[in-house]
Structures are given as C-alpha cells and as structure tokens.
Amino acid sequence: MSNDVFTPSRPAPGRTRFTTGPLPVLLASALWGTTGTAATYAPASAGALSIGAATMGFGGILLCLVAGRSALRVLRSAPVGLLLTGALSIAVYPLAFYSSMALAGVAVGTVVTLGSAPVFAAVVERVLDGVRLDGRWALAAAVTVGGGVLLITDGVQLGDAGGAVAGTLLGLLAGLSYAMYSWVAARILRGGRHGSRAVMGAMFGSAALVLLPVFAWTGGPLLSTGVGVAVTAYLAVVPMGLAYVLFGAGLRHTPVRVATTLSLLEPVVAALLGVFVVGERLGAMAWLGMAGIGIGLVLVLTRR
Template identity: 30%
Template sequence: MKKILPILLVAISAALWGIIAIFVRGLDAFGFTSMEIVTIRVVTAAVLLGITGLVKYPAQMKIKWKDTWLFVGTGVCSIVLFNWCYFSSIQQMNLSLAVILLYTAPAFVTVLSWLFLKEKLNAAKLISVAGTILGCVLVAGSNLNETTSISAAGLLTGLGAGFGYALYTIFGKFALNKYSPFTVTLYTFIVASIALVPVTGLWNKGSILFSGEVMFYGLGLGLFPTVVAYLLYTKGLEKIDSCKASIIATVEPVVATLLGVFLYKEGFAFNQFIGSFFILLSVLLVNLPKNPLVKTQNEKASIT
C-alpha cells in the first residue's frame, strides 16, 4: 500500500487538474482574461494555504531566506512561466498543438531528472514518455491541416510551456529535501502571487471580484485544482521518481476530455479513445514492478 499511495496521490492531483475547465469557463464568462484567471487562482491558493498554515501548521511556515530560490523556481519559473507561455502559444497557433507541446513536459522531466537529480534512465521510462506524448497528440485531436500557420515564436512558447510545467517537478524535488509538501506548496503560490498581481493589475476589477458567482468560481479554482491538487502532487513526489510522477500526471488530458464529453457534450473521436489508451498504458508501464522474477527468486533464496 505504501508503494501505491504516492501513485494514487499524483493520479488524483492530475484528475483535479483535469476539471479546471469548470472554473476557468465560469470566470471567463465574467470577462476575465487568461492571465487574470491565473492570478485569481494563485492568489486564492496563497490565501487559503496561508490561513491553513496559521491555524494548523504554524511551524511549517518558516523558511530560510537562502532557500528562497527554490520557491522562485516553483512559483515563477514554473507556475508563472508555463502559464504565460501556454496562453501565448494558444494565441499564436492551433489549440490542439499548444496542448501537445505543453505535454512534452515528461520528456523535459526525464532529461532534467537525469542531469540534476541523478535519476536513472531505463527503457520503461523512455517508452512511457514516448507513449504519453503520442497519446496526448491523439487526445488533442490535432488536425495537421489546421496548423499550417505555425510560427517560430509559437513553437518556442509552446515548448516553453512544457519546460515550465516540468520545472515544478524538478525544483519541487530539491525543495522537498528541506521542507514539507505543505511548505513547498504554500511558498510556491505566495511567490507566484507576488510576481503576477502587479503585472495583471487585477485590483482594477475589484467591483466584480467579490460578487457571489465570481467568488464561487474563484474559491473553487483556488481550492480543488490548485491547493488540493498541488498538495497531493507534492506529497506524492516525495516518494517516487520525478519522471514517473510527470508521466502519471498526463492522466490530466484524459480526465479533461471525459469532462468535455459528459459535462459539455463535446465529441469523443476514435483517435481520442486510442490516445487515452496510450496514456493509461504508459502510466501502467512506468509503474510495473522491477524484475518481479528476480525478486521472487531472491525471496525463495532467503527462505531456504
């Protein structure tokens, strides 16, 4: 059970990220821009986490100034960078291709984990990364005929989104060597809020920010696909490889697709079904026990 729990935590966090459209579409209907919605998300998360910390985990709210760079990494280099790049790429190219480029993140995590975290590369990881990227291509339902006007800037920002998305896992691993999952998540969103609020000038929409429906969607966005999701992901990240966590997290587009089908009555093509299958198969592959036959033989030898 101890081995399965971290996998379940990461998978649940990915499922929660997959329902983000419910809250984003609700706020979009009130005229908020994409980056304003991101700011609402991180500020709400920072406030909720701050209140929780003061009431329940005051000891976990202390950090050393010399470690601030870790949270600049998770908050600015990851949260702010990947959101800015992702929304920029959406404006410059086909949405499906932007989604595909975002989910190059497992490939970035695999390489960065090997370089900086000294995690081992093996065939299962590499095949799983390829499978998740292929699965995301199919789930996104990308039509190559619609991507003829791809620009270099669009490709760079799209890849930047995948890179920024990957950086949370890398910086998070370093931060978890010194701090609890709660502390890492709290300061990630505090730093992201400090970076985003002055840029977006969200206070200019104060008249509608505190209306009933906006607060409902804002609190929902800050709580479920943000605070709860990132706490679970960071907790799971404590116990499993970075590469494995990033591959499991690609369950997100599968959940998002199913949400679109059942809640928004969107179509579900055969290629999306195959893509979902590839993603789930990749998640299973990377979580298979290592050399079960050898393990069994070792256990028998120890008994005799």
C-alpha cells in the same frame, strides 16, 4: 511528531507505496483536468492571463495560509537559489499555460504542456542529479505522449499559423516551468526537514507576489459577475490548492520524471469532461489516444 516534518523512511511495499506516491499525483492530475471545463463558465471578456494569475495567485496565498508557520521555516532555511527558481517557475507556468490554450486551443495547449513536461523533467534530473534514464520510462513516455498527440489531432482546428506556433512555444515554456518547479519541490522535500504543505506553501506563496499584481492589472472582467467570482474561487481552491497539496505529498516518494508522466492523466480527464459535461464530441482517434495514455500510465505504475 508534527505532520509538518518528514522523516525519510524506507517505502513500504505494494499498496502502501502506491498510495503514498503515484496515487496522490494521479488524484492531483484528475483535479487539474477540471480546469478547462471550469474556465468555460468564466465571463467571455476574461483573458487567459487573468484566469491563470487568479488560479495560482489566490491558490498560492491559500496554500501559504494552510501551511502557516511551517512555510516561514522553509523560507528561512531552504537555499535561496532553489526557492527563487521554484517561485519564478510557478509564476511563469500559469501565464504561459493559459496563454498557450488561448492561442492554440485548449487541447493543443494542454497536451503540448503536459506532453513536454516529462521530457524536460527527465533532462533536468539527468543534468542536475545525474539520474540514469531507463528504457521502460522512455517507452512509457513515448506511448503517453503519442496518445496525447492522437487525442488532439482528431478534429482539432489550430486556427491561424502564427497563433498555433506561438501557442506551441508557450506550451513548451509552460512544460519546462512545470518540470522545474516540480524538481525544486522534490529537492527540498527529500532533504527531510520540511513537509509537503510547508514546501508548497512557501513556493506558491512566493509566486503569488508576482501573480497577484498581474491579476490586479487584468482581472477586472473576471470579477465583474458572480459566476466569474465562483469560477475563480473553484480554480483557486480545488485544482490549485487541494491538487497541489496532493501533488507535493506524492513527490516525496515519486521521481519527478515519473510524476510528470503520471500528470498526463489530466488531458484524459479534460477530454472526458468535455464530452459528458460540455457536450463536445470525440472521434475514434481521440479515444485511441486516451487508451494510449492509459497504457503509458500502467507502464509507469507497474515498474519495479
């Protein structure tokens, strides 16, 4: 049987269920956590829109090429409304996310985006799928989001009030976009007709049709130096191409609200890289916040 076709089966207990569901999502989140550090090496003149459009535009083309003909089968057979919703959500996400970080700061933009995504995902699943939310998920989400708030309040300077408000609103838009395209991908995957590479290739390849023109308009400074080209290649291949293949595989066996909660590992990885690679310093509240995120992730992973 081809790897591009997913045949629904009962998940195996214990280790197998973890390795096929939460583990790929956690690995993807860890790779996403490297984006902020990588972006610090981009030319100073490169704007947020160009970095976001390059990351998911070129990455989307890469995912589509890796999927090959299986992505075309998704485009031909999946509901048009679902595909359009997913592609437009993907196109909005990087533009809103990187602009949020540029206006409100990397830490604030990251945590607002990822902290709001589990809430949006839960609302989407409740409204569109009728999923009943339980108290354990609510506790895990509250602990992880609270940990994220502690992580960013320790010595973070918001700058001007207007930029902080605009950045926060854009972060919320990015969180909603992330939740929506995750839900669309999971919905198509659980139909059982297509594999994760095919679905991700079709969705992200379609989004690239919107993102690459944005890059053509804004991306000159990013490609003006060899370092900028290297940063673009890394962002497109690793935290975009590889990470979203892992994320799509994990979505087969992980509810969207749980997957988006697990993605809160990303700001922890970003903060640790900031300390040990970039040379930033974190105070006691930030370390306490990371511990809170860790506790929340454990609550999600140990649920029955």
